[in-house]
Amino acid sequence: MTTAIPPAVDDLVARNRARLERAAEIQRRLERAQPPFNKDTVLEPLNELMLELANIGSESSLLSEVHPELGVREAAERLAQDAEKFGTNLAQSRPIYDALGAINARDLDPTALRALTLTRQDMKRSGVELDEATRERVRAIREELVLIEQEFARNYRNDVGAIELTDVSELAGLPADYVQAHQPGPDGKIRVTTNYPDLIPFQAYAKSGRARRQLSFVNLNRCVPRNLELLKQMLAKRHQLAGLLGYKNWADYATEDKMTGSAKAAWEFVEKAYDATRAGSKAEMVDLIAARRADDTTANDLGSWDLSYYVEKVKRERFNYDSREMRPYFEYRAVRQAILDLNSELFNIEFRPVQVELWHPSVETFEVIVDGEPRGRISLDMFPREGKYKHAACFTLRRGVGGKQEPHGVLVCNFPDPSVNKPALMNHSEVVTYFHEFGHLIHVIMEGRVPWVRLTRVNEWDFIEAPSQFLEEWIYDYDVLRRFAKHIETGAAIPEALVKRMREARDFARAVLVQRQLWLASISLYLHDKDPKELDTTKVVFDLAEKYSPTKQDPGTHLEASFGHLEGYTALYYTYQLSLTVAKDLHTKFTNGLMDMTQAKRYRDLILAPGGTKPARELARDFLGRDFNFEAYRKWLSPAGS
Ligand SMILES: [Zn+2]
Structure with missing residues (x-):
């Protein structure tokens, strides 16, 4: 059943072309089908078809991100384009939509009925009910959008920034194993890249504020200027698409079938979460700025490039906890x-x-x-x-x-x-x-x-x-x-x-770090619920920082150019915090410690195993015995009850 992936481009392409042909064949059959329309004649064959498409999508999106050969990554991107194009076409197939609509719901078990309902909803959201001219425009925009999104992701994947340090003293504060791994090269320079194993410890421990700021600056200017242009195009296409499909903007479109249900509700969640961080963040910032003032007596704020470093410093000084001690x-x-x-x-x-x-x-x-x-x-x-x-x-x-x-x-x-x-x-x-x-x-x-x-x-x-x-x-x-x-x-x-x-x-620093997440969530929502024509994305990032981010942003940086989630999650970065409210609530059941096997098994079978067979809120209800709520998260944000 499982086979290795042969590295050759030809095999990859041949296997997925065959999948696409099988899918096309099923689609032709479904579109010609005559009544009776039921589970066996429509739903099952459509499931086969969707399996072929899902397999192309899975393999191509994975290999485009990981394969060491450029040729394979490029071929995988083209396959993803083909699958996407096929998928939009299929979703707009009026004969299949009508055949699904003609199935008698009473003949279906609840799971099959849910599959049918959601599939029809997807088709509606792809424009199946629109006139052919509009559908064609939807298809054309989708095709363009995929190319833009792929290039955005490709740049993010390929563009690694680096700084060169001229003196070992600029590694002061970093753990011994890190210094060992960053010896000067033949030219006497020490290279530190924006790859996580380099970046994360450097931002947390390097005493040199100058070097931290420089690395952060390079990191936040990756993919500039190309991704700024691509982001503009991406937002414009999404907005146009949302309009054609009958929505005010992309944020409304993207949230409609999620737990929030609307951009308005998503914003309300962001605000509610932000309110819950206010008191904690205020107190934490006083401590963080005080810690910085010990290094620079004139300091009265904190740059984003300072955050991780001073969080570590306060933890060392106040709690006698040095995270470097954990590394060994x-x-x-x-x-x-x-x-x-x-x-x-x-x-x-x-x-x-x-x-x-x-x-x-x-x-x-x-x-x-x-x-x-x-x-x-x-x-x-x-x-x-x-x-x-x-x-x-x-x-x-x-x-x-x-x-x-x-x-x-x-x-x-x-x-x-x-x-x-x-x-x-x-x-x-x-x-x-x-x-x-x-x-x-x-x-x-x-x-x-x-x-x-x-x-x-x-x-x-x-x-x-x-x-x-x-x-x-x-x-x-x-x-x-x-x-x-x-x-x-x-x-x-x-x-x-x-x-x-x-x-x-x-x-x-929990509240401060959550505020940073909410700032990112606000960027992702804001960029998608406005007419992008008037948007200066960099200005949006800085303006929203004024409101949500406790730290100062470095002028001249462009966080949005390498904010990878804008490509995949689009307006939905708030997902992390909303999901966290659920996760925190689920933990309330583990009253006998985390290794409580009874709860772990319930969690496995009630939350994970059902996949999408039930609405998410119902999964949480099955496990908790009630609806999930915000309280465990709120408590987590202000542990001292502040
Ligand atoms: Zn995750």
């Missing part, structure tokens, strides 16, 4: 094993290594056994390389569909590479990211038996970060950490006192 306990391979072990235990999963060569020799693959039954595969592509996706995300090589195919989920991250960094030590925050992304992966596996392609993932996009953020919590727990966090040199288990100090320090 988080060697990449040990962390990787721990994540597998922990998920095994929580969800009764076994991960069996599979020897299979995928797109890069560093990619590891595992067979996943759940409750003793094979349930698909996962692959881990974890280290930076040229031309590879720069952030951390969970992709699928295949989505699981009950009775048809098992899932194959793929994590794509940029962690320190044990074959390059010796030892490959991680920051605690990177370990949290690893757990987060693994949460998505487990979701892909668990929902892999849903029989309808349309329901193979949660329908409401703004719920999808809940399961991943839910899993982050485990990595703050001493009982979890002591199992695997062993010192790289001495082998000693992580000291309980260190974890205790980390937990005490953990609450500090």
